[in-house]
Amino acid sequence: MNAQAIDQYFKDHREQHLEELKTFLRIPSISSLSEHKSDIRKGAEWLKEAMLKAGLENAEVFETEGHPVVYADWLHAEGKPTVLVYGHYDVQPVDPLNLWESAPFDPQVRDNKLFARGASDDKGQTFMHVKAVEALLQLNGELPVNIKFIVEGEEEVGSPNLPQYVEQNKEQLKADVIVISDTGMQGPGRPAVCYGLRGLAGIQIDVKGPKGDLHSGLYGGAVQNPLHAVVEILESFRDKEGVIQVEGFYEDVLPVSDEERAEFASLEFDLENEKKELGITEDFGEKGYSFIERTWIRPTLEINGITGGFSGEGIKTVLPAEASAKITCRLVPNQDPDDIVAKLRAHIEAHKPAGVTVEITDFDKGKPFLTPYDHPAIQAAGRSYEKVYNVPTAFTRMGGSVPIVAVFDEVLGLPVVLMGFGLSSENFHAPNEHFHLENFDKGLRVISDYLFEAANL
Template sequence: MNLNQELDLYFKRNREEHLDELKSFLRISSISSLNEHKQDTRKAAEWLKNALEQAGLEHVSIDETAGHPVVYADWLNAPGKPTVLVYGHYDVQPVDPLHLWETPPFDPHVRDNKLYARGASDDKGQTFMHIKTAEALLKLNGELPVNMKFIIEGEEEIGSPNLPVYVEENKEKLAADLIVISDTGMQGPGRPAVCYGLRGLAGIQIDVKGPKGDLHSGLYGGAVQNPIHAVADIVASFHDQEGTVQVDGFYDDVRPLKDEERTAYRELDFDLEAEKKALGITEDFGESGYSFLERTWVRPTLEINGIFGGFSGEGIKTVIPSEAGAKITCRLVPDQKPDDIIAKLRAHVDAHLPPGVTVTITEFDKGTPFITPFDHPAIQAAGRSYEKVYNVPTVYTRMGGSVPIVAEFDRILGLPVVLMGFGLSTENFHAPNEHFHLENFDKGLRVIGDYLSEAAKL
């Protein structure tokens, strides 16, 4: 019996135990963006420390940062073999609107071979798989085929503000030959993909202030600027009727899409009708001249994530609110720069600010776009491991989402980054009813095990 067969038998025998462990991890409400969950986030870091120690990893520590801590572990007993640095995150997104969850977000449930909970797919479930694979190899073999290091942070969902400093200060500790991250998705059910490019991120909040307090809409309506109207005007000015961003200079630095990339994306046989059905929409919408995949992978976007202001409770309250606002994020592509885009957003808002109100703009998440050659040996090795388990060819894609630290890893450590994810775009990460297909949990454990053996040959 070879090692892959031993791993397969081990994972079958321990599947329910592993799922129970993952459920205990998912019960921790580690929402990094909400101060009320600060202790929960710390609890998740402590859970990980214990899990890494139980798995047989060494030098396990909870390393403090200016925000939520980083969990580190390693196993460095394979002299002459490459060192693989595994990155993941234990923090999760907020869960509202809570009433749309079919089961409580931090009470994991399995339905139709899918595990439902906040963090199931993004990213607790995928990070957990790497820990369990290392544990399996150590229990079966007493050793790993490569040296391994783990760095698992608690601030990815708020843009990893403190991780670059941590990486800069610990470059020697984090020295490796390649970085593996499972925080991306597959091309579709049964269709594995290695991601070679991520969009960057630039986020702002617009706060519009009108009168010093809420006003009676009967006494003052029609004579005083309504901050909600002002926010609506600003938001409407960001796009034309086809969805093209109207901010001056927004597209100036966008790297043109290569013909061979467009051809490769067409050859993926992406089923737009199936995607629309899965999303519950009747039509796709966006920048003219680009396909659905091109708009979501290689074109920049500006999205309104939330609008707030005034009265939203039951019934009617006849007021002109004192203030209103909107939250905005832009997904960026090579060679756009977050600070440059934010400066252009500021100029646009100033130019389109209606009379009678003032505006304050607050900067939030920032992340640089990332792209790496998909013919790199470490990336091609990942493709081979997928193919052995899924028995279909691996595709090489870009991804519309952002993992801000990836570009920072590239800048600070100068290592190839292998993005081998097991999630699906339909799994509602960042939304109610987030879930993880357990078929990919099961196969993913085997893919990771095989990849560590492949990496040992690099």
């Protein structure tokens, strides 16, 4: 491989690549909101065309029971391994909209960062893989490996239909390694290959009391208030340090070796700077675990939203008819999401407040994932990063969830390489999401190199 020629190619095409990515980012493909159904389809169609333009073949938008999956491949490297690239073209909702400095679907470059919903998570990173293929095909007329892309539109809602798609298309998706760029680096200029992810399980809790809102003066004290009831349930989940009180919650947690914890401790991590970046005066959580460990190897239970009663300006002395809360748990190996939801349900049943009814709705689930960090496919990714960033690659875990990773692991039985280019400061899932273009530029080169590395697996 002629690394210089590839570098030059990406320099020459930088403006063109960014303009194309902006077009992709202008499509408001929010998967959780039904009013964006047609935008999701637009996102899929745009990606299919971009893949064909890159030189990929057999590009197709496959229907599922939810939002479609985009597939494409290039399979002319006879006798060579096959790399399966996974990404997602759907994005998170954008509220609160008033906190965005520029509109979420009007991509803007400021200070060498690209601001838009999906810039980093995950349209930007998926787009880089397509452009790496295009570059190699333009320069060499061929790729060093066979390659397949599978890009879904439901990652941000827990990938409800992808497991079935993967099951039903095992043959189409056959490969030797899966590469996913949907995670973060260790910090600016500090590449990381991630070998473990937390899983996800969550529920919505709906508490219903009287049939209509009541005057808190006329009935307060004699009728249970659904807001107090939902607070009572929520407060029972954790103690004041965040240790989860749900019976059996921790019982399947896989112990983490002292060696692995020593590796985490050796990673460059500036807690004071992290607190400053986050705008908090103190960190929080389980005693005996570091900030990194609390987010990588310990499970959590977080309230994501509470609704009920009056939220307008001023005072309204209402005793509301209903209240609700959304909670999600991050799970670590070997916790099982179905088992955790069953335990949450049993906990609520055992802590049910007087005078109200409680309904529980499951959210979509994702299993936690772990692969040995000394696997050759992962070490190869470390080498590709080092060639471009000129620093050692960290081998890390991550606190987030890519639920489909566990499915790839289980159904296809392949090593999963999480090769991320995001930074934790880039506001995924929050207002002002952005992507540092330094990592866009370097990432294109890392991905291109990895296709050559993968040829020797």
